[in-house]
Amino acid sequence: METLEVYGVELKSRLLLGTSKYSSLDVMAKSVRAAEAEVVTVSVRRESSRFREGQEFWRIIRDLGVRVLPNTAGCYDVREAVTTARMAREIFNTAWIKLEVIGDRDTLAPDVFGTVEAARILGEDGFEVFPYTTEDLVVCKRLVEAGCKVLMPWGAPIGSGKGLNNPFGLRALRARFPDTPLIVDAGIGLPSHAAAAMEFGYDAVLLNTAVGAAGDPIAMARAFREAVEAGYAAHRAGPMQPRDMAAPSTPVVGQAALS
Amino acid sequence: MRLVVNGEPAQVAAHDLAEALVALGYEGAVVATALNGEFVPARKRAETILLEDDRIEIVAPRQGG
Numbered sequence: 001m002e003t004l005e006v007y008g009v010e011l012k013s014r015l016l017l018g019t020s021k022y023s024s025l026d027v028m029a030k031s032v033r034a035a036e037a038e039v040v041t042v043s044v045r046r047e048s049s050r051f052r053e054g055q056e057f058w059r060i061i062r063d064l065g066v067r068v069l070p071n072t073a074g075c076y077d078v079r080e081a082v083t084t085a086r087m088a089r090e091i092f093n094t095a096w097i098k099l100e101v102i103g104d105r106d107t108l109a110p111d112v113f114g115t116v117e118a119a120r121i122l123g124e125d126g127f128e129v130f131p132y133t134t135e136d137l138v139v140c141k142r143l144v145e146a147g148c149k150v151l152m153p154w155g156a157p158i159g160s161g162k163g164l165n166n167p168f169g170l171r172a173l174r175a176r177f178p179d180t181p182l183i184v185d186a187g188i189g190l191p192s193h194a195a196a197a198m199e200f201g202y203d204a205v206l207l208n209t210a211v212g213a214a215g216d217p218i219a220m221a222r223a224f225r226e227a228v229e230a231g232y233a234a235h236r237a238g239p240m241q242p243r244d245m246a247a248p249s250t251p252v253v254g255q256a257a258l259s
Numbered sequence: 260m261r262l263v264v265n266g267e268p269a270q271v272a273a274h275d276l277a278e279a280l281v282a283l284g285y286e287g288a289v290v291a292t293a294l295n296g297e298f299v300p301a302r303k304r305a306e307t308i309l310l311e312d313d314r315i316e317i318v319a320p321r322q323g324g
Contacts, residue, residue, distance in 0.1 A: 018324030043323025044291060046316065051285035054319025058289055061320065071323045079296065086298035087291035087318055158324070162283040204321070208324030 004203050006150050007096065009067070009113050009130040014040040014198070016069065016183065017221070018208020025060050027217055032064055041069045041098055041206065044088050059094045066109040068146050069130060071098040076111070078118045097122060098152070098185075098206075100132045108158040108186075109236065116146050125145030132185050135169035137176055145181060151177065151200035152185035155197065160211045161189025164196055174201045183236055191220075191227030198231025199239060263314045277304035279315065305312050 003010040015039040022028035034042055038079045044062065047054045061068060070088035075081035079102060085097045101118050103111030108135050123146055131143050135153040143151060153173060156162035164170055165187065174182060184197040185206040194205045205228060214220035262271050264283060271307060273279035276299055292299045293316040299307050309315075 018322075020322035020324045022322075028302055041323050044318040045321035047285070047288065047290055047319035049317075051289055052319070053289055054290075057322060058320035073323055078297075080295070083293055083296060083298045086300075087293060089314075090298075090300060091291045091318070115286045170300060193267050212324075 001229060003229055004181060009181050010088060011204075012114045013225075014189065014204035014232060015194070015225055016041065016185075016204055016206040017094040017211060018206070019028075019057075019061065019211025020218055028212070029060055029064055031221040032066060032218045033209055035211065035225050037066060039067045039069050039222075041208065042092065043071050043073050044084060044091055064198055067096075067189045068094060069096050069098050070094065071102045072118075074102070076102050078114045078121070081118045082113070082121050083123075085118075085127060085211050088126075089201050095126055095128045096130065097127050098130045098132060110134060110154070112136065115139075115233070116142045118218060119143055119148055120146040129155075130183070130185075135173050137169075137173060139253050140173060140177065144177070149181065149182040155184045155193060156187025156189075158186045160187050161210060162192035164200075167196075167200070170190055170197070170202070171200050194224055195227040195231035195234070198228055199234050201235050204228075214234045260309060260314070261311055263312065265315070265317055271309075273309060274324065275305055275309060276307040276315070279309060280304065282319070283322055285317060288319065290317050 013036050015035050015037050016039045017035050018041045027256050061253040070092050072081040072084040081101045101111045101114035103109050122129050128152050129148050130152050131148050140151050155164045171224050181203045183204045183206050184202050188194050189210050197205050210216050211220045220225050262269050271279050271282050274281045295314050
């Protein structure tokens with residue numbers, strides 16, 4: 001695969017993986033390796049001085065030698081998301097932020113208005129924003145105007161595993177933003193969903209639950225890596241155009257007249 | 260001094276945020292802080308004077324999607 005450039009960083013892997021939902025930190029680390037992911041998403045949460053759970057997690061992530069993409073998961077307003085992003089930048093020492101401003105508790109649908117506003121504030125503050133958004137074309141235009149150099153439309157609600165709910169919208173976005181890295185983030189449940197996103201010409205996919213909550217996360221991580229590679233190769237190879245009627249694949253000319 | 264630390268009430272003998280982190284047992288830990296909803300960078304903790312009923316958030320790396 002060709003490398004993918006995001007905010008000046010060349011990535012060989014087009015599978016970005018979340019670090020949550022695994023049965024143990026060991027399974028998480030092995031899954032990241034099996035996925036050959038170069039970027040993993042992380043978060044910040046309240047730390048207990050007694051248990052210090054975050055310190056061990058951070059040690060394991062550093063040992064993996066991957067790049068981290070901190071998120072603002074669980075933030076429902078702009079101020080909360082901006083403060084969370086600033087805390088994450090100091091902890092993880094990166095300008096990258098996966099910006100989530102959530103607008104609905106049941107679907108975890110992004111508050112796209114808040115996301116655009118937060119993206120502008122964070123961009124002006126030196127952040128490199130990866131916005132979690134819907135596939136709405138005009139929202140994505142606003143995000144680009146706010147300084148985002150990558151877009152991350154959802155496939156389906158976070159953790160739903162429903163795949164690509166709006167293929168038309170995702171394809172339209174790809175067509176309208178040919179030069180902006182596009183990453184399907186959220187909703188992917190199966191390797192076939194990831195392959196489909198790549199076949200649409202998406203640059204990468206970001207997923208978590210589909211691997212973390214699989215029966216065998218390490219095997220599923222490998223399956224997703226192969227699916228992303230296959231989907232990427234298929235897009236590059238130029239898929240055929242679908243048609244409504246059949247077209248025989250076996251030559252008609254030369255068929256024996258037997259009736 | 261009476262503070263709210265990560266959502267829980269706490270009595271902490273500290274004059275500033277840096278002292279509070281030590282008093283609360285966070286010395287040496289990778290954490291970030293916010294005071295009353297605003298981020299306080301590590302370099303500014305010692306000059307951030309605490310007041311009664313201040314709300315402090317202390318966060319660390321955690322799994323995320």
